[in-house]
Amino acid sequence: MIDRYSIPEMTEIWTTEARYTRWLEIEILAVEARCKAGLVPEKDFELIRKNASFETERVNEIEAVTRHDVIAFLTSVSESLGLESRHIHYGMTSSDILDTCVAMQIRDSGALIKQALEEYGEALKGLVLRTRGIVCMGRTHGMNAEPTTLALKFAGHYSEYIRCMKRLEESLTASCVGTISGAVGTYAYLDPSVEEFVCTKLGLGVEEVPTQVVARDRHAQFLYALAAIGGAMERFATECRHLQRTEVGEVEEMFGKGQKGSSAMPHKRNPIVGERLCGLARLLRGYLQVGLENTPLWHERDISHSAAERFIFPDSCGVALYGLRKAKDLAAGLRIMEDAVAKNVEEAGDRYFSQAIMLAMIRHGLTREDTYALVQKIAMRAMASGESFASAALSQEDVTGVVPEAELSHICTIDNHLRNEGYILGRLGLS
Numbered sequence: 001m002i003d004r005y006s007i008p009e010m011t012e013i014w015t016t017e018a019r020y021t022r023w024l025e026i027e028i029l030a031v032e033a034r035c036k037a038g039l040v041p042e043k044d045f046e047l048i049r050k051n052a053s054f055e056t057e058r059v060n061e062i063e064a065v066t067r068h069d070v071i072a073f074l075t076s077v078s079e080s081l082g083l084e085s086r087h088i089h090y091g092m093t094s095s096d097i098l099d100t101c102v103a104m105q106i107r108d109s110g111a112l113i114k115q116a117l118e119e120y121g122e123a124l125k126g127l128v129l130r131t132r133g134i135v136c137m138g139r140t141h142g143m144n145a146e147p148t149t150l151a152l153k154f155a156g157h158y159s160e161y162i163r164c165m166k167r168l169e170e171s172l173t174a175s176c177v178g179t180i181s182g183a184v185g186t187y188a189y190l191d192p193s194v195e196e197f198v199c200t201k202l203g204l205g206v207e208e209v210p211t212q213v214v215a216r217d218r219h220a221q222f223l224y225a226l227a228a229i230g231g232a233m234e235r236f237a238t239e240c241r242h243l244q245r246t247e248v249g250e251v252e253e254m255f256g257k258g259q260k261g262s263s264a265m266p267h268k269r270n271p272i273v274g275e276r277l278c279g280l281a282r283l284l285r286g287y288l289q290v291g292l293e294n295t296p297l298w299h300e301r302d303i304s305h306s307a308a309e310r311f312i313f314p315d316s317c318g319v320a321l322y323g324l325r326k327a328k329d330l331a332a333g334l335r336i337m338e339d340a341v342a343k344n345v346e347e348a349g350d351r352y353f354s355q356a357i358m359l360a361m362i363r364h365g366l367t368r369e370d371t372y373a374l375v376q377k378i379a380m381r382a383m384a385s386g387e388s389f390a391s392a393a394l395s396q397e398d399v400t401g402v403v404p405e406a407e408l409s410h411i412c413t414i415d416n417h418l419r420n421e422g423y424i425l426g427r428l429g430l431s
Contacts, residue, residue: 001318005280010321013108014314020054020073022101026198027077028052030096030180030190031087033197044084052088053080070094091182091189095301099214100178102313103204106222109317110172116324117168117229121161123331124236128154128430135418136250136341137348142242146352147345147417150250150336155425157236162428164229171225175218177205184300185210212301216294223284223291223312226320230284233327237274240334244271249340254333273330280323287316351389353412354379360403360411374398 001011012018028049035045054076063072071094078085089097131150138148180195181187187195199206207214243251255269290312294305354375361371378396382389390412393399400408425431 001315005322006318007112007321007325010109010112010318011314013105013112014317017056019101019105020056020059022104023070023073023097024052024054024077026097026100026178026180026202027088027092029198029201030090030092030194033194034087034090034190036197037191037193040087044087047084048081048087051080052077068094070097091194092180093183093212095213096178096180096182099207100180100198100202100204102219102309103176103178103214104202105313106172106219106317107176107203109313109321110168110176110222113226113229113317113320113324114165114168114172116321116328117161117165120233120324120328120331121158121165123328124154124158124161125430127331127334128158128425128428131336132421132425134336134338134341135345135414137344144348144352146355147414149418149421150341152421152424153239155428155430157232157239158430159428160232160235164225164232167225167228171222173205175222176203177207177214177218178202179207179210179214181207181210181212184212211297211299213297216291216297216305219309219313220288220291220295223288223316226316227281227284227288229320230281230323233277233323234281236327237271237277237330240330241271241274241278244274248344250337250344252335252337253330254335273326277323277327277330280319283319284316284323287312287319349382349389350412351379351382352417353390353393356411356416357393357399357403357408360407361399364402366402 001014031040031045031048034040035042054073058076058079059069059072061072062075063069066072066075074089077088081088128151131154134150135147136150136153138145138153178195178199179185180190180198181192182189195206240251240253242248244253252269253271253273290308294308297305358368358371358375361375362368374396375393378392378399379389382392390408394405394408422431
């Protein structure tokens, strides 16, 4: 994770020092489990708990020779102990501490991401509540369609946040599992109770059928949850970017005092946060692709996933956390330009009554095909002349001869489009 987007509390989780610290914690817990089972003298365990340590520089020095980080780490730990060091890593394999450590790091990273996601959701909720009843034009294919409200527009993003939270929680349950099962996962030299003890102490689940590693589909599920969060942030950011365009001008990112928009054009106020979120979302989808590629390992294990995971785990967690904090700021600070919203509704004209009139004629017995052709013709003529569509329709005998004018006047009101705002928001507990 580059410094520009790093958040210290996330970066610390994935440092080399933090990784070795977790490895040592796992090793000591495994000795404790064997001590409780009567397999390690209590005196030896006490010495290990008191004295076991490592020096990162020494680990790096040894690894330069062994070209094996776990062996280098274990050698450094053994140098801090006496004969009792023989109990360290007993019956275990490298992946027992590697994968269990990753589960701990995902656990800790996930807690930060979950908190940031909750804060983003609260910001979206606030945005929905402060835009209730503000009528705006709905757009399909980027073109004016029918009226909606800004609250309903933003409520869709809040609903997506709820789904993201559920996926994140499920993925953390799936991916935060460890294994202490030995060379090919058969517990040949360790009782499964050691694994249960260690993982319970660490707040982790247990891989039900270990090989030498925790199955990588678990991590892919976590990476998908992060990619989905990225997609949700991108969709919200894209909406805000489109609404901020000069010719729309309905919202605006918060622009801080002293902030600059362009090196060449002093008048610019660009949607830089939204654009940044869109770029970060691409990274999260890329990390997911690598996670999926890591899933089909050979037999009980190979290490084709290892180097890739040293990048994708810390970077995906860091990007997700940074992005969520920026997305929260975007939602919380989004300025609503109500005058522009109202102006765009007015300038859209009343052609959006076309469906209401078409359906009324269908209710009065005409076929959909004939009615569609007639209403489309009236709408296109009104668009070309700039006249009111409703007035043009009311002047057509083909229309008023089928639907009474009183009924047409009743259905050609904007309130008909918006009457269910409260009902829809109620589905999200926002009514």
